[in-house]
Amino acid sequence: MHIPFCTAKCGYCDFNSYVGHDHTIPSYTKSLLTDASLWRAAVGGRAVETVFFGGGTPSLTPLPEMQFLMAGLRDAFDILPDAEVSLESNPGSLTTEYLRGLRDIGFNRLSIGVQSFDDEELVSLDRTHSADEARQAYASARDAGFDNVNLDLIYGLPEQPLSKWQSNLEAALDLAPEHLSLYALTVEEGTPLARDVARGRTPAPDPDEQATHYEYTQERLARAGYEHYEISNWARPGRRCRHNLIYWTHREYLGMGAGAHSYLNGARFGMVLLPNRYGELVDESAAAQDGVMRHIASAETPPPELVMADALILGxxxxxxxxxxxxxxxxxxxxxxxxxxxxxxxxxxxxxxxxxxxxxxxxxxxxxxxxxxxxxxxxxxxx
Ligand code: SF4
The missing domain is CATH 1.10.10 (Arc Repressor Mutant, subunit A)
Structure with a gap:
């Protein structure tokens, strides 16, 4: 489920996310559920092993809408009792009460977009939270009963010395999360960061420095007992992300929401990007009842050589x-x-x-x- 709303746009981000549209979340969640009902037949009674709310900032979704969404998804699909149900979140939008509510409706894995434990770095990334707020969010997750927590961090920021990345990593390890997703900062075309780099306002991240950070990370996290199981992901034994393993092992999934991507019944497809347009087209598809998904913007059935390439690259x-x-x-x-x-x-x-x-x-x-x-x-x- 893609929830494409954020409180501010981070300078490095090229995800399909929108600022200042929070008031549309209730109508957007209704569209998601209408969409889910449209897919019921195509999913064909297959058991659902994982549910993942990604974004954007899914944790901006108020609890009543979350309850409504999860109940609707359980009506539409056969979600297994032991399914992994994850939510991506940002520190500023998390309270213990909210997180308890999520636990009560079945969420059992929380991913927190910390990105850095250094306040200056957070400002440079245009993040709207502080390091203390990230620690507080983590404490709230534990208080609420989440025993499967991922932290996202970014390394290799422009001019970030290894010592600063080491401090970030130690701050993360002090919290003892079950899972760590660690990404090198990349300059994506069309982002404010790309413009700043092009104009010489910010140096580009240094790939050699990033490689040094990465190699240090591998060694440090191995010593701390984390399994390095995917290029950018580490987990305590038994805590690999089941949802992302579905992608990497080239199994099928259904993505719903503005800009969501799917691989289902041998076809790959992506939905329209704009949330309002997505809602309008979902309604049109539901009204027509002709099985045509008007909210799909692009679709292809990949030829066998592309299927094999995807499977090998992902694997x-x-x-x-x-x-x-x-x-x-x-x-x-x-x-x-x-x-x-x-x-x-x-x-x-x-x-x-x-x-x-x-x-x-x-x-x-x-x-x-x-x-x-x-x-x-x-x-x-x-x-
Ligand atoms: S919070 Fe995440 S999705 Fe939203 S703008 Fe920042 S990086 Fe992008």
């Missing part, structure tokens, strides 16, 4: 890598059958390595995976 993001025999069973050809030359080339560079059963990125490959992923896309492959 290689996992540190376990890709089970070669399982891949051949699912897609009718092994990675070596389709990409043999490229795979051998990247093994030669020390970017890929093999176990008796798996193909995976090497330690060095975790830093250089994009080079490989670009080569695996179909236009680069002769099939």
């Amino acid at each position: 290689l993001r996992l540190l376990d890598g890709v089970d070669v025999r399982e891949f051949a069973r699912r897609y009718g050809a092994s990675p070596d059958d389709v990409y043999g030359d490229i795979l051998r080339e990247f093994e030669g560079y020390g970017i890929l390595e093999r176990t008796p059963t798996h193909l995976r990125l090497s330690k060095r490959g975790l830093l250089l995976s994009n080079e490989l992923f670009l080569r695996l896309l179909p236009e680069a492959v002769e099939v």
Whole structure:
């Protein structure tokens, strides 16, 4: 479920999110539920293992709307009793009372967008909360009974010395979350950050510094008992994010909401970006009752070579890598059958390595995976 509303736009963000539209959340949640009812047949009674509210800032959604949404989703879909039900949140919008309410309606995993424990860095990122508010939000989550909490942090900010990133990491470890998602700051086209970098107001993040931060992080989190299981994700044993594992293992999912993406029944599709337009088109689709989803903006059924490329690229993001025999069973050809030359080339560079059963990125490959992923896309492959 995509909830595309935020209290302010962060300078580095290119997500589909909108500021100043909070008053439309009640009507938007109604549209989401209408949308859910439209998809019931396409999902075809499949059991739902995970539910994820992403954004935007889903935690801006008031509790009555959350209750309404979860009840409606349970009516529309077969959500398993042990499903992982996650909410992305930002520190400023969390109180213990709100979080208790979320627990009562079935949320069992909370992701908090901390980004930094340094107030100056938070200002430079245009975040609207302080480090103390992030700690308070975390304490409230624990008070409310959340025992599965992720913290999001960003490393490799412009001119961020390693020592500052180390302090951030220690501040996160002091809280002992179950899961950490750690991303290098990237300059996305069209963002205020990209404009500042282009005009020389802000230096661009330094990829060498980011690599140093990343390598330090791997070593420090291993010592702290976290499993590094995906390029940007670490978890306590047994606490990997089940929802994101669905993407990385190339299984199907349904995304609802403005700008949400799906991979369902062999098709990939994305919904219209603007929340108001999404609501209007959902209503039109519901009124027509002809099965045409007018709120889908783009759709394709990827050809087999693209399906295989996606599966391999996503699977290689996992540190376990890709089970070669399982891949051949699912897609009718092994990675070596389709990409043999490229795979051998990247093994030669020390970017890929093999176990008796798996193909995976090497330690060095975790830093250089994009080079490989670009080569695996179909236009680069002769099939
Ligand atoms: S809170 Fe998240 S989604 Fe909203 S603007 Fe900031 S980075 Fe983007």
